[in-house]
Amino acid sequence: MRETSFCIKFGHLAPFSMSVSNTTYFSNPSHFILLGIPGLEAAHVWISIPFCSMYTITLLGNFTILFIVKMDSSLHEPMYYFLCMLAFTDLVLSTSSIPKMLSIFCFNSREIGFNACLAQLYFIHSFSTIESGIFVAMAFDRYVAICHPLRHSTILNNHTVAKISLAVVLRGVILSLPYPFLVRHWPYCRTNIIPYTQCEHMDVVRLACADIRVSSYYGLFDIIGMTGVDVFFIAVSYIQILRAIFHLPTKEARLKTFGTCTSHICVILTFYVPTVFSSLAARFGYNIPQHLETLLANVYLLVPPMLNPIIYGVRTKQIRDRLIRLVTQNVT
Structure with a gap:
């Protein structure tokens, strides 16, 4: 048990602390065992209840966004195209992890095949990167809409939106x-x-029983290349937006214009804060309790996909009005 615990926490140092005769090497294990939340095994069933509820809200909310934008031709604009990309990305990101998570909590189904594990980690990392790119595209859309409103339809035409979307997807995939x-x-x-x-x-x-610095360095490069660069471009966009807002003649106009950006700012914070904290905790948080680190790692997979459609549904008047009409029509 001690050797196992040591290898879990300091896996890349294991070959240097155990003799070669006591270490069995295998390049591709047939499967991995996911423990769930260590230390809270007795509460797994109870933990599954809020997790399942959040996943249900995620599915309903994001499918509703996709349906509303598809059915309402007045929403066929760049902002809502990017919002549909965000909804689809959230669906894939949450579905790649939460069903397996719930099977661990509810049925103690902890085994995951090696190839399935590789597929899961690829989907989690690639769609997290895609989501970050979508936020940059949405910030650019808000910048053009507020700083260059007369040129918005010219700058962000369908062809440009398609190229931006393709670039965002390819960056995440590659x-x-x-x-x-x-x-x-x-x-x-x-x-x-x-x-x-x-x-x-x-x-x-x-x-791994090897020097994993290459993996660690590439992970840090990806975090800097994704989070650092994306946050920089988002910050530049909003600095220009705030400058334009402060030059508006009346307080009412400033508040109304800034209100169009609040939903985007909220979803940015709900995504980047837990993502960065979880990534840094996984590398440097050696003093963080294991169950707390695991719960934090789940936050960015659970919370942003659930909150994004709620925030846009509440803060975006066009989506809110269309949803109300849809509900009232079905009731009558």
């Missing part, structure tokens, strides 16, 4: 491709236990 290859490359020790609810890159490579 930047995340090395993750499964790096995981497959490393040899592994005797343990195949992952003390989390899902497979993510650093959680898996910690079990």
Whole structure:
């Protein structure tokens, strides 16, 4: 048990602390064991209730956004195209992890195949990167709409929106491709236990009996390349937006214009804050209790996909009005 615990927490140091005769190497384990939330096993069934509720809200909310935008031709504009991309991305991101999470909590189904683990970590990382890119595109849309309103339809025409969307998707797909290859490359020790609810890159490579600095450095490069650059462009966009808002003649006009950006600011915060905190905790949070680190790792997979459609549904007048009309029509 001590050797297993040691290898879980310091997997990449295991070959240096155990003799070669006591270590069994295998390049591709047949499966991994996901522990769920260590220390809270007795509460797994109870934890599954809010998790299942959040996943249900995620499905209903994001499918509703997709349906409303599809049915209402007046919403066929760049902002709502990007919102549909966000809704689809949230559906894939949550579905790639939460069903397996719930099976662990409800049925103690902890085993996940090696290839299934690789697929899960790839979808989590790639669609997280895609979502970050969508936020940049939405910030650019708000910048053009507020700072250059007369040129909005010219700058962000359908052709430009399609090219931006393709670039966002390709960036996420390409930047995340090395993750499964790096995981497959490393040899592994005797343990195949992952003390989390899902497979993510650093959680898996910690079990490798090798020097995993390449994986760690690439993960940090991806975080800086994704989060750092994206947050920089979003910040630049909103600095220009705020400058334009402060130059408006009346307080009412300033408040009304800024109100069109509040929903976007809210979803940005709900995505980046837990994502960055979880990524840094996975690398440097050695003093964080295991169950707390696991819960934090679940936050960015659960909360943003659930809150995004709620925030846009409440804060965006066109979607809110269309949803009210849809509900009242079905009731009558």
